[in-house]
Amino acid sequence: MEVFGTDHHKIIYGDALQALETMVPDQTVDLIFADPPYNIGKNFNGHIEKWDTEDAYLEWCYRWLEICIRKLKPGGSFYVMTATQFMPYFDIWLRHKINILSRIIWHYDSSGVQARKYFGSMYEPILFCVKDKHNYTFNATDILIEAKTGARRKLIDYRKAVPTTYNTEKVPGNVWEFPRVRYRMDEYEHHPTQKPEALLERIIRASSNAGDLVLDPFSGTFTTCAIAKALGRKCIGIELEEEYIKIGLRRLDLAAEYKGQKLQRESRSFE
Numbered sequence: 001m002e003v004f005g006t007d008h009h010k011i012i013y014g015d016a017l018q019a020l021e022t023m024v025p026d027q028t029v030d031l032i033f034a035d036p037p038y039n040i041g042k043n044f045n046g047h048i049e050k051w052d053t054e055d056a057y058l059e060w061c062y063r064w065l066e067i068c069i070r071k072l073k074p075g076g077s078f079y080v081m082t083a084t085q086f087m088p089y090f091d092i093w094l095r096h097k098i099n100i101l102s103r104i105i106w107h108y109d110s111s112g113v114q115a116r117k118y119f120g121s122m123y124e125p126i127l128f129c130v131k132d133k134h135n136y137t138f139n140a141t142d143i144l145i146e147a148k149t150g151a152r153r154k155l156i157d158y159r160k161a162v163p164t165t166y167n168t169e170k171v172p173g174n175v176w177e178f179p180r181v182r183y184r185m186d187e188y189e190h191h192p193t194q195k196p197e198a199l200l201e202r203i204i205r206a207s208s209n210a211g212d213l214v215l216d217p218f219s220g221t222f223t224t225c226a227i228a229k230a231l232g233r234k235c236i237g238i239e240l241e242e243e244y245i246k247i248g249l250r251r252l253d254l255a256a257e258y259k260g261q262k263l264q265r266e267s268r269s270f271e
């Protein structure tokens, strides 16, 4: 295991379970975003993530889920992702250990390959959990979005004693629409399952405050840590693949080179 960065913005190169147990004290983290391998055969820099059985995958997940809960402060929040087919197991397991407040659908459009013999998957599920449902951070006013009824349709609510216009802004519901990260987007990195910055921005703004500690045990391209840093939060990111550690060091501006190699963004075919 290797550690890079500073006390405030730390990158750990190693296995998530081992790093969490040995490098992160219990009850010290304000917000955890966990986006693990989904057991669907993705290629992470040459490593195909596929367990022998579904049960083996779930057993592994229950181990890190339990550790993550232990690392959270009493007022901490936990966002968890996995593939649609495994989320029901996570949900049933987690509801005995923590409070699930929202079952979020991250919906995206897909102009790519479309299923022809069934309804293709156009979403990924996210569970939003808190340790204490009477004491947790939720900065509703920091994540307001346009309320179409008030902002675009300009309707008046005549049910009120004095007719009033509808609000022009609202707290998002549990269906979130963000485009997936595509090759031509500025934020694109060479990784098969990079999450959009906008999605992490909503989560981090809602469920943490400036100076709080945000942790991502499966950092990939370090989207969580990059946004946490940009928003004035502290962060710890853990990742198993060296290639992605390099992306993290560059994205968080923690190093200019790695083992004598200059850290540069891979140029894309149109650049």
Ligand SMILES: C[S@@+](CC[C@H](N)C(=O)[O-])C[C@H]1O[C@@H](n2cnc3c(N)ncnc32)[C@H](O)[C@@H]1O
Residues within 6 Å of the ligand: 014, 015, 016, 017, 035, 036, 037, 038, 044, 191, 193, 194, 195, 196, 217, 218, 219, 220, 221, 222, 223, 224, 238, 239, 240, 241, 244
């Ligand atoms: C779904 S991706 C995360 C993507 C990330 N949210 C992003 O925005 O780029 C899961 C990541 O977990 C990493 N990983 C797999 N097993 C791991 C383990 N045992 N410990 C730490 N990282 C692991 C993979 O290399 C992969 O980059």
